[in-house]
Amino acid sequence: MRSVWGDRSRRRRVLAAGVAALLWGGAAPWTSPSAQAAEGRPGNPGSAFSWGTNRQGQLGDGGNAIRRSTTPVRVCGAAPCTSPLDRVVAVAAGGEHSLALRADGTVWAWGINFGGKLGDGTTIERSSPVQVCAVGETAPCDTFLTGVTAVAAGGSFSLALRADGTVVSWGSNLNGELGDNTTSEFRSVPSPVCDTGATDCAADPLTGVSRLAAGEAHSLALMSSGLIASWGNNGLGQLGDGASGTQRNRPGLVVGPENAIDIAAGASHSLAVLSDGTARAWGSNSNGQLGDGTTTGRTLPVAVCAVGATDCAANPLTGVSSIDAGFSHSLAVLSDRTVRSWGGNFAGQLGDGTSGNQRTTPVHVCAVGATDCTANPLTGVTSVTGGVGHSLAVASGLARAWGSNFEGQLGDGTTTNRSTPVKVCAFGLSSPCGASLSGVTAIAAGPSHSVAVAAPRADVSIALSATPATVAPGGTLTYTVTVRNNGPDNAEDVEFDDTLPPNAEFVSANPSRGSCVVPPVGSSDTVTCRIGTMGANGQATARIVVTVRAAAGGTVTNTATVSSTTPDPKTVNNTATLQTPVG
Structure with missing residues (x-):
């Protein structure tokens, strides 16, 4: 999963029902445990966007959104936010903090810094990203963590998987969640996670890891062998070792699964997908989050039921390709790219059109606008993630959200809870x-904030026309500049420059939208018009009037060029030139 939990210094352990009551009552999200966290799988590089609560700087926008943003904002590249955080391939959202993995293998963090979970050698809250230090560094760091291939964010700690298959961790360690064979209060820079049975983590680190997941205070690692290692809090059996109540400060093996292909960690439950497409679950089950048809906690993995089944061993959920976990609910993507959900549903986070009723076995997640989820399920899904009371999905490259929305964590421009998926707004837009x-290539859900990686594509074009077709010397010539976005995504910061003919004098400029910077009347110069964000298939025009000062038999030549900050793979249509004869 991609979410996280509240800081232990600010909360006490509560049952999922208690959390539901707090959230329904409008309590601030940091007063209760947040949601889980998991591996961010690298995708194509893009920019980081975030939405929801920003009280601890977890949106990473330099505090520009102040308390919250109900639509996506750009994560800063660096203070003071003069550029976006780009070339990001994966994100994770934890307990009021966020992580980003960039294509160069470096890790960046922002938000609250309880226990040093930002990894910058301090415990200072950051409203814009800071780089995570190298192992063993001290602040101010001179070297930084590199070679990372995946990240996970827990309640008050963080994990990173390196290209050599080893894992490093940082942040709070009160429950042994760092896996470094200690229960030191915290570490503000990364340290190695121990191998199973090892005592010297630097000499004998955990190796052969392919994926990570982080819960409120426990960690999971999927080994390339298909085995699962776990460590940290085990109060409700979330380590899957057949016992509960005994935490582990170094990895041990989950009993049972030997052919896992994916893992996820909720607040106090854990999930796995096996190579045969079935799912296993263990740990807390107070809201049915294990999906085995009961509310009985399990210290060993059990099979997740098929939709409508009562005997999970005989009729397990099949065709599962990936899995994720929220605070007390679970989500699975099937091979047909539809989603199943089960567990707590106090705010509609299961996406089946209901709320307030937990599900102990899986149900279908609805398509946007659908009421019959079985007949009209959400399709084209490549990844899902769960927070305390909300869920997110990437469907055909688009962001979808459902569940709790009191802090705008659904990103639809409102604070209205949704029991079926809604569209996350494009950057720069507001409701409706x-x-x-x-x-969108990656997405993560924190307690009440969301983070995504998006690499939108636009195709802006420009065209020119003029009246009259032939202009008399000293006559008035009116240019019509037409700008379009022919691409599939929003074009941001669209503007065009119109270079006036040297043998014509400017009179006026009137855009259909936006504003123009114009030269003095009577001069020959450039008109620059700023249009702003232009949606797919959007269009804007501008009428520019000039007086011709050319002799008969000559021509006046006008050139206009359009640009956008959104990547444009087709620039051949970004410039237009028009010659008008003078007669």
């Missing part, structure tokens, strides 16, 4: 949003 955040 005409376009979705698109080009």
Whole structure:
């Protein structure tokens, strides 16, 4: 999963029902445990966007959104937010903090820094990203963590998987969740996670890891062998070792699964997908989050039921390709790219059109606008993630969200809870949003904030026409500049420059939208018009009037060029030139 939990210094352990009551009552999300966290699987590089609560700087926008944003904002590349955090391939959202993995293998963190979970050698809250230090560094760090291939964010700690298959961890360690064979209060820079049975983690680190997951205070590692290692809090059996109540400060093996292909960690439950497409679950089950048809906690993995089944061993959920976990609910993507959900549903986070009723076996998640989820399920899904009371999905490159929305964590421009999926607004838009955040390659849900990686694509074009077709010397010539976005995604910061003919003098400029910077009347110069965000298939025009000062038999030549900050793979249509004869 991609979410996380509240800081232990600010909360006490509560049952999922208690959390539901707090959230329904409008309590601030940091007063209760948040949601889980898991591996961010690298995708195509893009920019980081975030939405929801920003009280601890977890949106990473330099505090520009102040308390919250109900639509996506850009995560800063660096203070003071003059550029976006780009070339990001994966994100994770923890207990009021966020992580980003960049294509160069470095890790960046922002938000609250309880226990040093940002990894910058301090415990200072950050409203814009800071780089995670190298192992063993001290602040101010001179070297930084590199070679990372995946990240996970827990309640008050963070994990990173390196290219050599080893794992490093940082942050709070009160329950042994760092896996470094200690229960030191915290570590503000990364340290190695021990191998199973090892005592010297630097000499004998955990190796052969392919994926990570982080819960409130426990950690999971999927080994390339298909085995699962676990460590940290085990109060409700979430380590899957057949016991409960005994935490582990170094990895041990989950009993049972030997052919796992995916893992996820909720607040106090854990999930795995096996190579045969079935799912296993263990740990807390107070809200049915194990999906085995009961509310009985399990210290060993059990099979997740098929939809409508009562005997999970005989009729397990099949065709599962990936899995994720929220605070007390679970989500699975099937091979047909539809989603199943089960567990707590106090705010509609199961996405089946209901709320307030937990599900102990899986149900279908609805398509946007659908009421019959079985007949009209959400399709095209490549990844899902769960927070305390909300869920997110990437469907055909678009962001979808459902569940709790009191802090705007659904990103649809409102604070209205949703029991079926809605569109996450495109960057720069507000409710009612005409376009979705698109080009999404990764997504993560924190307690009440969300983070995504998006690489939108636009195709802006420009065209020129003029009246009259032939202009008389000293006559008035009116240019019509037409700008379009022919691409599938929003074009951001669209503007065009119109270079006036040297043998014509400017009179006026009137855009259909946006504003123009114009030269003095009577001069020959450039008109620059700023249009702003333009949705897919959007269009804007501008009428520019000039007086011709050319002799008969000559021509006046006008050139206009359009640009956008959104990547544009087709620039051949970004410039237009028009010659008008003078007669």
